[in-house]
Amino acid sequence: MLSKSQARWFFVGGTVFFFAIFLFLTFDTLREIPARQNSEAMTESVVRGKHLWDAKNCMGCHTILGEGAYYAPELTRVVERRGKEWIAIFLRDPEAMFPGQRRMTQYDFSEGEIQDVVAFLDWIGGIDTNGFPATPDLGRALVVAIEAPTTAPEYFGTVCVACHTVAGSGGTVGPALDGVGNRMTRAELDRWLSDPQAVKPGTAMPNLSLPDTTRGELVDWLVSLR
Amino acid sequence: MKYKSQRVAYLFFALSLTLFSLQIIYGFIMGFAHMGYDVLHDLIPFNAARATHLNLLVVWLLSGFMGAAYYIIPAEAEREIWSEKLAIVQWAALALTGVTAIVGFHFGWWEGRKFLEIPRPLDYLVVIDVLAFIFNVGMTALNGKRFTTTSIVLLLGLTAAALLYLPGMITFESQVLDSYFRWWVVHLWVEGVWELIMGGIMAFLLIQLTGVDREVIEKWLYVIVGFTFLSGILGIGHHYYYIGTPEYWLWIGGIFSALEPLAFLGMALYAVGMARLGGMNHPNRIALFWTVGCGIMSFVGAGFLGIAHTIPQVNIWTHGTLITAMHGHLAFWGAYVMIVLAMIAYAMPQMTGRKLYTGWLPEAAFWVSNIGMLGMTGAFAVAGVTQVYMERRIGMDFMAVQDAVQVHFGGVVLAATLLSIGIGMYIWNFVQYGLPNDEAVLSDS
Structure with missing residues (x-):
C-alpha cells in the first residue's frame, strides 16, 4: 500500500517534472509566436489600437481570439467579415448600425483612434489561430x-x-x-x-x-x- | 476555537459574504441586460458590470481563503497567530484595495484584461498585502509546535498563488503574448494552486468533522494535489488552442485536459469516502454537507463540464460562447465558493460558541442555493448550445441568435433568484451567530 512519503514524492516529483516540460514548451512557443502573429505587421497604429482595446475594456463585452465576454460579437475575423469601412462607421456611431438593439457605449473616438482600432483588428485577423473561428459547417x-x-x-x-x-x-x-x-x-x-x-x-x-x-x-x- | 487570535478569521468571512452579495447583484444587472433590459447602460455599461462581477469574486474568494488560513494555521501549528494586529491591518488593506478597484471600474479605471482588470497601481498594493498575509501565517506555522501536511499544502498553495500573480503584471504590446501570460495567472490559479488551497481546507475540515486518522487523510491529500499538477499544468494547453500559439498545444491541451477531471474525481471520492469512513458523527452536519458537496460539485462543474468542451474538436465550435459561462459558473461554485462556505459553516460555531447549525435555516440555505446554481448552469447550457449550433455551425448573425436565446436568460435570472434566496438564508444564519467571543476559547470540543 502507498505510504505517505511515497504520496509526497508523487506530488513533488510530478509537479517538478511537468512544470519543467511546461517551461520548455513556453520557450519554444515564444520562439514561434513572432512568425505566427506576423510581428512585422505590428505597426505603431496597431499597438495604439491594442492600448485603446484595453483602455475601454472591449473584452468586457466582446471576445477576441475567443476570449472575453459573450455579450457582443466575436471580433477575431471582423475585418474580413464586415470590412474596414463598416467598422469605422460603426465606431463613429454604434447606434447608427443597430438602432433599438443591444447597445454599445459611444466612445467618441477621434478619426485617428478609429483607424488605430481598425488597424489592431486587422492585425488580429492575420494571426494564425489554428483555424479559429471555424467556417460554419451546417449552414x-x-x-x-x-x-x-x-x-x-x-x-x-x-x-x-x-x-x-x-x-x-x-x-x-x-x-x-x-x-x-x-x-x-x-x-x-x-x-x-x-x-x-x-x-x-x-x-x-x-x-x-x-x-x-x-x-x-x-x-x-x-x-x-x- | 483553541486560540484567541483565530477570531480574526471572522473579519475575513464577513468581508467575503458582503462582497459575495454585491457580486450577485452585478450578476443580475448582466442577466437583465442579456434579457434585453439594459436599463443601467448609461450608468453601469455591461463591461463595467462584468469586470465588477469577476473581480468581486476573486477578491471575496481570496478573503475567504485568508480567513480560512488564519483559522486553520493556528489550529494546526498549535499556537496564536504570529501577529493579530498585522492580520487586522492586512484585512483592512485588502478591503480598501478591493473596494477602490470596484469603484474605479465604474469610471473606466481598469486594464481591460479578463479577470485581471485591477489597474496596475492597485496590483502592487494587492501584492504587498498578500505578502504580508503569507508572512504572517508563514511565521505562525514555522514557529508552531507542529508543521502538518495540511499546513504545508495550504501554505504552498497560497504562496504559489501570490507568485503566479506576477506574470499578469508584465506589459505586452502583442495580444497573443498578453493572452499567453494572462493564463499563467488565471489558469494556473483556478486549475492549479487554488486546488491546493481547496485541498488543504478540505483536509482540515475532514480531519475535524469525520474523525478519520490524520495520516490517512493527509496521504490522500498528497495524491490528489499530485494529480492536480500532473494534469493541470499542461492542461493550460486548452487555453492555447486558438490564440496564435503553435499547433502542438492542441494535442497537449487535449490530452492533459482530459486528465484534469481525475483530480476533481479524486476530491469527490475523497470527501465522500472519508465522510463514510468516519461515520458522520460530528454534530455540525451542515459543515460536512458543504464539504462533501464541494467535492461532488467541483467534480461536476470543474471536472465534468470542463472536459465537456476542452476537447479541441468540440472547443473549435464552443470557444468564446456562452458554453464557457455555463462551465465557469458551476466550476467556481463547486470548487471555491462551496469550500469557503464550508469553512465558514464549520468555524462560526467554534468562534462564537453558539451551535446554530441545526434547524431548517442552514440546511435550506444549502439546498436552495445549490439547486439555484444548478438551474443557472442548465439555463446557460441551453443558451450556449443553441448559440453554438445557430451562430457557429449554421452561420447565423450574432444578434439574431442572441435574440433567439434571450428567453433562456429569463431562466438564468429565475434560477439566480433561487440562488440569492439560499445565500440570503446562509448570510442570515451567519448574522445570527453574532461576533466571536472569548468564552468560545477553550470550550472547543
Whole structure:
C-alpha cells in the first residue's frame, strides 16, 4: 500500500517534472509566436489600437481570439467579415448600425483612434489561430435551397448584410431585400441610398455617404433582385 | 476555537459574504441586460458590470481563503497567530484595495484584461498585502509546535498563488503574448494552486468533522494535489488552442485536459469516502454537507463540464460562447465558493460558541442555493448550445441568435433568484451567530 512519503514524492516529483516540460514548451512557443502573429505587421497604429482595446475594456463585452465576454460579437475575423469601412462607421456611431438593439457605449473616438482600432483588428485577423473561428459547417445545406440570384457587390457583402438579409443570410435590423426589385424602381432606390432621411424622416437607415460608383453598383444589383 | 487570535478569521468571512452579495447583484444587472433590459447602460455599461462581477469574486474568494488560513494555521501549528494586529491591518488593506478597484471600474479605471482588470497601481498594493498575509501565517506555522501536511499544502498553495500573480503584471504590446501570460495567472490559479488551497481546507475540515486518522487523510491529500499538477499544468494547453500559439498545444491541451477531471474525481471520492469512513458523527452536519458537496460539485462543474468542451474538436465550435459561462459558473461554485462556505459553516460555531447549525435555516440555505446554481448552469447550457449550433455551425448573425436565446436568460435570472434566496438564508444564519467571543476559547470540543 502507498505510504505517505511515497504520496509526497508523487506530488513533488510530478509537479517538478511537468512544470519543467511546461517551461520548455513556453520557450519554444515564444520562439514561434513572432512568425505566427506576423510581428512585422505590428505597426505603431496597431499597438495604439491594442492600448485603446484595453483602455475601454472591449473584452468586457466582446471576445477576441475567443476570449472575453459573450455579450457582443466575436471580433477575431471582423475585418474580413464586415470590412474596414463598416467598422469605422460603426465606431463613429454604434447606434447608427443597430438602432433599438443591444447597445454599445459611444466612445467618441477621434478619426485617428478609429483607424488605430481598425488597424489592431486587422492585425488580429492575420494571426494564425489554428483555424479559429471555424467556417460554419451546417449552414451550407440551408443556403443551397435559396441561392442568391447573382453575386452581390462587395460593399453589400460587408456593410449592408449587417442589417439586411438576402437569400437567408444577413442581419435582422432592416427588412429582408429579397425581391426588392419588384417593389422599388431604380430611381427610388438611388434616391433612398443617397439620403434615407429625406425620403423617410426618422428612419433607422444610416446615410452612408456612398461614392457614386458604389451606389450605382448597389442599385444595379438590388434592381436585379426579383 | 483553541486560540484567541483565530477570531480574526471572522473579519475575513464577513468581508467575503458582503462582497459575495454585491457580486450577485452585478450578476443580475448582466442577466437583465442579456434579457434585453439594459436599463443601467448609461450608468453601469455591461463591461463595467462584468469586470465588477469577476473581480468581486476573486477578491471575496481570496478573503475567504485568508480567513480560512488564519483559522486553520493556528489550529494546526498549535499556537496564536504570529501577529493579530498585522492580520487586522492586512484585512483592512485588502478591503480598501478591493473596494477602490470596484469603484474605479465604474469610471473606466481598469486594464481591460479578463479577470485581471485591477489597474496596475492597485496590483502592487494587492501584492504587498498578500505578502504580508503569507508572512504572517508563514511565521505562525514555522514557529508552531507542529508543521502538518495540511499546513504545508495550504501554505504552498497560497504562496504559489501570490507568485503566479506576477506574470499578469508584465506589459505586452502583442495580444497573443498578453493572452499567453494572462493564463499563467488565471489558469494556473483556478486549475492549479487554488486546488491546493481547496485541498488543504478540505483536509482540515475532514480531519475535524469525520474523525478519520490524520495520516490517512493527509496521504490522500498528497495524491490528489499530485494529480492536480500532473494534469493541470499542461492542461493550460486548452487555453492555447486558438490564440496564435503553435499547433502542438492542441494535442497537449487535449490530452492533459482530459486528465484534469481525475483530480476533481479524486476530491469527490475523497470527501465522500472519508465522510463514510468516519461515520458522520460530528454534530455540525451542515459543515460536512458543504464539504462533501464541494467535492461532488467541483467534480461536476470543474471536472465534468470542463472536459465537456476542452476537447479541441468540440472547443473549435464552443470557444468564446456562452458554453464557457455555463462551465465557469458551476466550476467556481463547486470548487471555491462551496469550500469557503464550508469553512465558514464549520468555524462560526467554534468562534462564537453558539451551535446554530441545526434547524431548517442552514440546511435550506444549502439546498436552495445549490439547486439555484444548478438551474443557472442548465439555463446557460441551453443558451450556449443553441448559440453554438445557430451562430457557429449554421452561420447565423450574432444578434439574431442572441435574440433567439434571450428567453433562456429569463431562466438564468429565475434560477439566480433561487440562488440569492439560499445565500440570503446562509448570510442570515451567519448574522445570527453574532461576533466571536472569548468564552468560545477553550470550550472547543
